[in-house]
Amino acid sequence: MKLLTILLACFLISTGIYAENGHNLWLRAKSSVPVEVTCAKKSPTIDIAINELKNGWQGKTGQTIELKVIKDKLLKEDGFRLSKDGIQATTDAGLLYGAYEMLRRQYTGQEIRNELINPDYNLRMLNHWDNLNGSVERGYAGRSIFWHGIDSLQVTSGDLKLWKEYARTNASVGINGTVLNNVNASPSVLTTPVLERAKAVADELRPYGIKTYLAVNFASPEVIGGLETADPLDPEVKAWWNEKVKEIYDLIPDFGGFLVKANSEGQPGPQNFGRTHADGANMMAEALEPYNGIVMWRAFVYDPSDEDRAKQAYNEFMPLDGQFHDNVIIQVKNGPIDFQPREPFSPLFGAMKKTTVMPELQITMEYLGQSVHLVFLGTMWEEFLKSETWQEGAGSTVARCTDGSIFNQKYSAIAGVANIGLDDNWCGHDFAQANWYAFGRQAWDHSISSAQIAEEWIKLTFGPDSFNDKEITPEIEWNLAFVEPVKNMMLESREATVNYMMPLGLHHIFSAHAHYGPGPWWAPPGMRKDWTPPYYHQADSLGIGFDRTAAGSNAISQYHEPLATQLSNVNVCPESLLLWFHHLPWDYQMKNGRSLWDEMCYRYDAGVKQVRNFQQVWDRTERFVDPERFAAVQHKLTEQSMNALEWKDACLLYFQQFSKLPIPYELERPMHTMDELLKRDRQRVRASQ
């Protein structure tokens, strides 16, 4: 059977009927064997589950699988009981998730046994930063899949097809909510024609168990409602939101709720009217409450004051703990600054004990090489979710502080900023698909290892049907010569990027606002200091790093003991975060005996070498991958390798002006001059303006 599939794939490729473009993600069509699937209940969701099992079954030929809706107190809403003969759940969505789990196990060679499987988070959400005009903020995979312009709101058959594929893909990894538009929200989102299009999306997503949410602009009552104010305590404003919410629920009866970016980076918010975040969030929460809707209120706030940016969200939100309604969730980015290649966790996790807090991760790689670099984020998120906060003693990991197992909370949730666009392969880079996959898997099961996720994804995405060489014996050769090396490359990729971009806790040293290339020097006259790299690296003749100890900004005091003491002590602080928390002399001695300067040079150099090694790993896989995806990834790795070298040279040559020390002679010499790098940077900045 496998041989037949391979032959068919080769035939289709050689005849040009089927050129692989990655559009099928991890849901590639598989040849299946007959299976009988029964269910006493009928619904659109159950129909999908039945069809998925019939179309993809790889188990015993002719077996009967029973799907059953049961009552079971141990099962959460989306959870299910799995066995060899069937799936049981309390909801239709639970049966669908069970079906996808069963198929995933069959395709990836994992055992199916009697098991009860519940999701760790109830709400597993994507946030799209999609604008109504079709552009995507920090999107690197083409234009929006939802919006094509305020004058193109008519729904086409192409839209419906794509939204259905999108829904199916999300359901296959357990994602059950999506915010259709940018947090920098246009007030027009709440106008009736736009809401009607949102309804069309919601109708496609619903059978797949996915709820629709919208990001809203706090000033909407003024801008589109014609009111004189958007003051959350004003009765007319409240009435306006109540009316608007009613209109939405008339169109979308299972609407999920609002996501709000308020008083952040110039967005309007309750503070414009002398009110607090709690006043603003609660006003919206009251409007949504009768329909079981929620408000996700973002804590991404900072202003250009003298206070360390890393401290500001905590300073602003901690005093409000306990003031939010129970259908408000505070959405907090994983780190205290902004989706850097490495950050410590935000100190708000676990600290807000009387408020529901949800993590926001960034799947789109704004700060990690966008859709050019191959970076698997599963490892980064695993590190974050398993971080120990100590807030309620040992074991209070970020994951447990947010999943409802420590704090009594009505909802538990996690969000990922999507990396999806109209590109054929959805995500720009074939390997960026793995981050969409990983987000879904970790949102469902926050203790799953990133190694398992990577392995599953590889097996599902590059199955034997995509072999370029039909002589391959799948089971043995494929695992050893493809799955293992590619998995190891993925698992190493994030650390490689940290090495060639910002090792040892350095952060935010990008040039300009594109957040792509190196720019440790970037500080145009008049620019807000907290938007320039020198603010973050603080390099001078004495040393480098941001002093966040008591002698500096004291951001460390926002962490719980014993963590705060550990981070303060330079001998105990993890070296991976050293320069995040400490300003240290260039000759500071590292644990391996090297000076800080030498260690920095070694790390940058190691990062470059790691990417060169990824190029070799990938080139060796040619026999196993269809020519299209092989070439696409190969091409991107070449660019990544050139970029890594540029990062290394730029950072070392720039910081060397302060350290005045030689790059260790055993390391490769820079391949660029500082003048060349500055010129290239100026060209890039100009091109992006």
Ligand code: GCW
């Ligand atoms: O990471 C920064 C981005 C902005 C983004 C903002 C936010 C949507 O550079 O593009 O705006 O964060 O998260 O609100």
